[in-house]
Amino acid sequence: MAPKKQKDATIKSRGNLVEDDNLDWLKPRTLLKPEDQEDVPEADLEEEVGRILTTINPQWVADQVAYHYGQGKFVVTPRPTFGKAYPLYIYQGTAIRKDSDEAKAQIAAGYGMVGFDDAGPKRAKVKKSAAEEEEEEEPEPEPAGGDETKAEEEQAAEEEKPEGEAEAPAEDQAPAEAAPAEGEAPAADEEEEGKEEGEGKKEDGAFLDEIIDIKPRIKKLANQFNFCERAALTYNYPRRSVDTQTVPPPRANFGATALQCIIFDYYQEDYARKMKEKEDERPKRLRKKKAKHVKTEQQIHDEKLAQRIREAWAILERLVNQNIYDDIAQDYRYWDDPSDEFREGMGSLLPLWKFQFEPMRCHAVCDVQWNPHYQDLFAVAYGSLDFTNQQKIGCLCLYSIKNPAYPEYSVITESPVICLDVYKEIPYLVCVGLYDGNVCVYNAQLSLESSYQYKSDSVRDKHCNIVWEIRWGPRLIDGEPSFFSISGDGRVVQWAVMPGELQATTIITLTSNVPPIPGPDGTMLTVNSCGSCVCFHPDKPEIFMVGTEDGMIHTCSLKYNRNYVRSMQGHHMPVYRINYNYFNNSIYASCSGDWRVKIWEDGRDEPLFMFELGSPVGDVKWAPYSSTVFAACTADGKVYVFDLNVDKYRPICVQAVVSKKTKKLTRVDFNVKLPVIVCGDTKGTCHVLKLSPNLRVMCKPPKKAQGIDQRTLQILKLDKLLSLVRDPPFQTGVVDEKFDDD
Amino acid sequence: MAEEPAAPGIVTEKVVHTYPLIRHSDMSEEMRVEAVELSVTACEKFSNNNELAARMVKETMDKKFGPAFHVVVGESYGFEITYECTTICYLYFGGNQAICIWKCS
Structure with missing residues (x-):
């Protein structure tokens, strides 16, 4: 009967499935099937499998025995009525079985x-x-059940x-x-x-x-209370738990042992330390000094060693260079142009070394000056005179003629260097004027890495234009060195070298004849004339002369900052240089962009001599050895040497040093002791030239007075010359003649 | 005879240290000063009862810096503890006492 029932059940379940198929509008249902499911053919599925249920529990152990201690033998345990089922909860019901x-x-x-x-x-x-x-x-209720019941x-x-x-x-x-x-x-x-x-x-x-009749009538036994139970269950909301966990505070482990001996030792140690500190504190200053001294000794040793090595290398370098330039060195020392003997009153310049500094190839030599103390050393200022294409940086170099290959000292500046001056008292102090209006003081003794020692404050007191010339002045009352600078902004400023800073004082502001120009907001702007050069009187330290870009030469005094002592129209173009004669303090030379070199005497409005050189004259310098010799260099690359004693009208030497197509000569300077001059060009090269014997003739003392020294003779020579020129009729004549000549 | 001059030397050298000496601490400056002062006060007050001294330090520290401070006062002991960082102070006091204060809650 059981299999039959089962079949019925399967049929019914299929019927249900069919019903479900009819309900496919509800939701499309796809049966998920594992991939490894075995394929069973339909026939096997259809096959009926019988399942026999019996009342015998196969799990039961039929004859379970247990040892009975009381009887001292194994006895068969009674079969549990519930089989292997274990009652978890027993509820004592009120109903009882009838046959219990x-x-x-x-x-x-x-x-x-x-x-x-x-x-x-x-x-x-x-x-x-x-x-x-x-x-x-x-x-299903059974229809046949009735009989059975x-x-x-x-x-x-x-x-x-x-x-x-x-x-x-x-x-x-x-x-x-x-x-x-x-x-x-x-x-x-x-x-x-x-x-x-x-x-x-x-x-x-x-x-x-x-x-x-003894039996009472009692209705029912099972449930004596007629009650029914009603209950309602409220809706239980679903629970949700949310937790967060904080990071616990950091922990660490520490362990130690406290023993009397350890405590004692540590106290002793600490006490000793304290005592030592006390000791240290007492002679603190002495100790410090000592330590410093010790330290510096080591340093000194190192430095000495480094210095020695450096010196050795420098000597080696010089040796090599001297070997390379041996012929030039020989010429420099011994060769005098023999042709001078045959051409009276004419001389020549022998080119010796050329000095170049590779990084400054495109820069112009803006100033060059021999060192007043070391005769073989000269300072070069690398700037740029091409104002439409200005260089970003400049350089200050010190060259020695012993080593033409590389400068002894070189320092790169932030702005092109336009002018420099070496301090006579301290020949390693060089002040420079920069293109951006700043002035600096460099100490050549300091290591090359360190830049300027002093620099003007770029915000407060620098010049507003190019610094054209810079000159050391006398020491101040307190003993500080001071220098003067003249700039294109029309100011002459005195700089006092205070410890750690430069203190500026405006000496004079150069006024011009141009009337005030109305400014944009109604104010009237005064126009300063632009200073281009400055020159101090050799004897009177308060008197100085200023050349301007409009050709004026002003004589000024440090004591009057309003007015000029004297003012004259010296040139028609910017005055590039004013230079006093070394032997006569009232004679000075000036050169200008109007191609002319003029020799002036103080207090005289007209020049004593005037020479036209056919090109802007960059520099003019009196010779230190002769009162009548001066040299000038021009933009067409020529160096002119004049000796007024030999020829009052023409230069005794004209020599083209550089090609005039590509280069211009900018500055020239006489060596104080040696018969050489140095001149710089616009391509960063310095040329050292030797003066031939005719250019440096000395005075012969007259027979009457043999004991007179050379200096007096030179002064006498110039005075004699001047007395000739000073004659009023002669004076103009010289100029006219000169003009006629050219 | 040789020992005799040495003995007075030792006697002169022997200095009784009573100042608090911090052996190990990672407390903040303020907390450390407080802890040291507190342990000095407690150890002086209960010089012959370490338990009371420790209790006093612990309770005061709990009040000032939050609960769960632990204090050990003793003359010889060893320990290996876990503490919350910046809350440990291990110091010696009076030349013979070791005080360990730490916090771990």
């Missing part, structure tokens, strides 16, 4: 005898049907009977009669039944009076 001992006892006591009779079969029936449901998985009822009644007989054998017949009566009307209500039964019993009781 307790029920029997109650029945024996007379409770619910009749009630049991009709309740018993019913209950049994329900129980049985439940069991069937479990078995068959189908709550009847049979069962009868059976139950029969079972009941022996009990009843056992307790009351006398009333044997009455229940037997009652039972069939009940079986005939099973659908009747319980109570009615009860009543009927009760009546039946009463009738029975009446029938069998003497036996039954």
Whole structure:
């Protein structure tokens, strides 16, 4: 029967599936299938598989034994009624089984005898049907059940009977009669039944009076309270838990041992340390000094060593260079142009070394000056005179003629260097004027890495234009060195070299004849004339002369900062240089961009001599050895040397030093002791030229006074010359003649 | 005879140190000063009862810097502790006492 039922079930489930297929509008359903699922053919699926259920639990151990200590042997443990199931929760119900001992006892006591009779079969029936449901998985009521129940009822009644007989054998017949009566009307209500039964019993009781009347009538045993339970469950919201965890504070481990000995030792140690500190503190200053001294000793040693190595290298370099330029060195020392003997009054210049500094190839030599102390050393200022294409940086170099290959000292400046001056008292101090208006002081003794020692404050007191010339002046009252600078902004500024800074004082502001120009907002702007050169009187330190770009030569005094002492129109173009004669303090030379070199005497408005050189004259310098010799260099690359004593009208030497197409000569300077001059060009090259003997003729003392020294003779020579020129008729004549000549 | 002159030398050298001496500390300056002062006060107050001294230090530290300070006062002991950083102070006091203060909650 079981397989049949199962088949029915499968059919039904298929029917359900079909129904589901009809409901496919609900949702398309695809069956997910694992990939490794075995393919079973349809026939196998259709095959019926029988499943037999038995009441025997195969898990049961049939004859389980346990050792009985009391009896001292193994005994068979009784079979548990619930098999291998373990009761987890036992609820003591109020209903009891009819055939249990307790029920029997109650029945024996007379409770619910009749009630049991009709309740018993019913209950049994329900129980049985439940069991069937479990078995068959189908709550179908069985049509054939009716007969069975009847049979069962009868059976139950029969079972009941022996009990009843056992307790009351006398009333044997009455229940037997009652039972069939009940079986005939099973659908009747319980109570009615009860009543009927009760009546039946009463009738029975009446029938069998003497036996039954002891039994009281009690309706039911199972549930004595007629109550029903009602409950409502509120909605439980779903729970959600949220947690965060903070980072615990950092921890560390520490361990130590505290023992008397350890404590004592540590105290001793600390005490010793404290004592030492105290000791240290007392002679702190002495100790410090000592330490410093010790340190510097080491440093001094290192420095000495480095210095020695450096010196050795320098000597080696010079040796190599001297070997390379041996012929030039020989010429420089010994060669005098022999042709001078044959051409009276004419001389020549012998080019010696050329000095170049590779990084400054495109720069112009803006100023060049021999060192007043070291005769072989000269300083060069690298700037740029091409003002439309100005260089970014400049350079200050010191060259020695002993080493033409590389400068002894070179320092790159932030701005092109336009002018320089070497301090006579301290020949390693060089002040420079820069293109951006700053002035600096360099100390050539300091290491090359360190730049300027002093620099003007770029914000407060620098010049607003190119610094054209810079000259050291006398020391101030307090002993500080000072220097003067003249700039294109029309100011002459005195700079005091204070410790750590430069202090500026404006000496004079050069006024011009141009009337004030109305400014953009109604103010009137005064126009300064642009200074281009400055020259101090050799004897009177407060008197100086200023050349301007409009050709004026002003004589000024440090004491009057408003007005000029004297002012004259010396040239028609910027004055590039004013230079006093070394032997006569009232004679000076000036050169200008108007191609002319003029020789002036203080207090005279007209020049004593005037020479036109056919090109802007960059520089003019008096010779230090002769009162009548001066040299000038021009933009067409020529150096002119004049000796007024030999020729008042023409130069005694004209020599082209550089090609006039590519280069211009900018500055020239006489060496104080050696018969050489140096001149710079616009391509960063310095040319050292040797003066031929005719250019440096000395005065011969007259026979009358043999003991007169050279200086007096030179002064006399110039005075003699001047006395000739000073004559009023001569004076203009010289100029005219000169003009006619050119 | 040779020992005799040495003995007075030792006696003169023997200096009783009573100042607090920090052996190990990573406390902040303020906290450390407080802890040292507190332990000095406690050890002087309860010079013959280390337990009371430790209790006093612990309770005062708890009040001032938050709870769960631990204090050990003793003359010889060893320890290996885990402490919250910047809360340990291990110092000697009175020449023979070691005080360890730390926090770990």
